[in-house]
Amino acid sequence: MTGFSADWLALREPFDREARASAAHSLARNALATRLRGGDPTLAVLDLACGTGANLRELAPRLGGSQCWTLVDHDPALLGALPGVLAAWTQANGFVLEAGATRMHIEGPGWNAEVRPVCIDLALELGAVPFAGTRLVTASALLDLVSASWLDALFAHARMAGAAMLFALNVDGRIAWNPPVAGDAEVDRLFASHQRRDKGFGPALGGTAVSFAVSRLRALKYEVAQAASDWRIDAGENASGTAMLTAMVEGMGAAAIEQDPTARASVSEWMQRRIDVLDHTSLCIGHQEILAT
Numbered sequence: 690m691t692g693f694s695a696d697w698l699a700l701r702e703p704f705d706r707e708a709r710a711s712a713a714h715s716l717a718r719n720a721l722a723t724r725l726r727g728g729d730p731t732l733a734v735l736d737l738a739c740g741t742g743a744n745l746r747e748l749a750p751r752l753g754g755s756q757c758w759t760l761v762d763h764d765p766a767l768l769g770a771l772p773g774v775l776a777a778w779t780q781a782n783g784f785v786l787e788a789g790a791t792r793m794h795i796e797g798p799g800w801n802a803e804v805r806p807v808c809i810d811l812a813l814e815l816g817a818v819p820f821a822g823t824r825l826v827t828a829s830a831l832l833d834l835v836s837a838s839w840l841d842a843l844f845a846h847a848r849m850a851g852a853a854m855l856f857a858l859n860v861d862g863r864i865a866w867n868p869p870v871a872g873d874a875e876v877d878r879l880f881a882s883h884q885r886r887d888k889g890f891g892p893a894l895g896g897t898a899v900s901f902a903v904s905r906l907r908a909l910k911y912e913v914a915q916a917a918s919d920w921r922i923d924a925g926e927n928a929s930g931t932a933m934l935t936a937m938v939e940g941m942g943a944a945a946i947e948q949d950p951t952a953r954a955s956v957s958e959w960m961q962r963r964i965d966v967l968d969h970t971s972l973c974i975g976h977q978e979i980l981a982t
């Protein structure tokens with residue numbers, strides 16, 4: 690759960706999509722795209738830490754019109770999986786995908802997108818990212834991984850380019866298990882501390898990323914809108930709910946033990962208690978979407 694395999698990204702994507710649908714209403718992306726385009730027919734979008742392209746799949750149909758996406762990640766395995774994941778998605782939705790050696794082109798109803806994947810280590814080479822000409826800088830499930838100084842540097846680049854910013858699926862620290870079991874509070878606390886560990890970008894913002902980003906963006910005179918986009922995971926709903934809950938219990942347990950090895954016994958007991966009630970468990974993980982224009 691704390692790694693970023695294509696399998697983990699695929700498991701979380703339906704929950705991400707459902708969570709983002711609730712924010713989409715309040716953040717009116719189509720109107721945003723029209724505003725950002727100005728006189729330019731093509732909207733240039735930069736997606737940072739793109740993984741296998743979930744953010745593009747979420748946003749491109751909602752933004753509408755002609756778009757040009759640069760997708761950046763440092764993981765060649767995820768970038769390598771991108772064409773296959775996009776091919777499956779376009780086929781399932783009746784869109785048309787043309788794949789070239791370095792670019793892809795997608796035609797959907799009322800929108801089309803040129804897609805260019807780029808391999809860059811964002812922690813080490815932020816300056817190598819092609820910000821110039823970008824109208825929208827976006828990222829999903831990234832902000833909790835980065836440090837305050839890295840985020841300030843990103844905001845400076847985006848502001849210099851005159852770009853708006855849209856950050857999706859930013860954990861805000863809320864975790865609500867139902868039913869509760871003994872040990873929830875201890876594991877939540879250890880997990881939150883683990884989220885603040887360095888993920889390559891310096892000390893990670895973890896659950897403080899949202900409040901930090903919003904205050905910094907406002908200080909830079911951006912107009913900031915926020916909307917909740919919580920994960921709601923229900924074991925009773927379908928097999929993927931159960932698989933996702935299992936991954937959450939295992940992932941949070943492993944992170945808690947890594948954070949405090951002396952808590953191994955109590956965390957293992959918590960994991961067992963959680964697995965025992967899994968078939969009637971629901972979990973809400975708080976996320977916020979941030980739009981800065």
Ligand SMILES: C[S@@+](CC[C@H](N)C(=O)[O-])C[C@H]1O[C@@H](n2cnc3c(N)ncnc32)[C@H](O)[C@@H]1O
Nearest residue numbers: 693738739740743762763764810811812829830
């Ligand atoms: C939680 S995943 C989110 C992926 C995708 N945005 C999504 O919503 O499915 C975090 C992503 O950050 C990427 N990442 C982590 N460290 C990175 C770095 N130093 N440079 C570029 N990408 C990085 C990972 O490879 C992974 O794709």
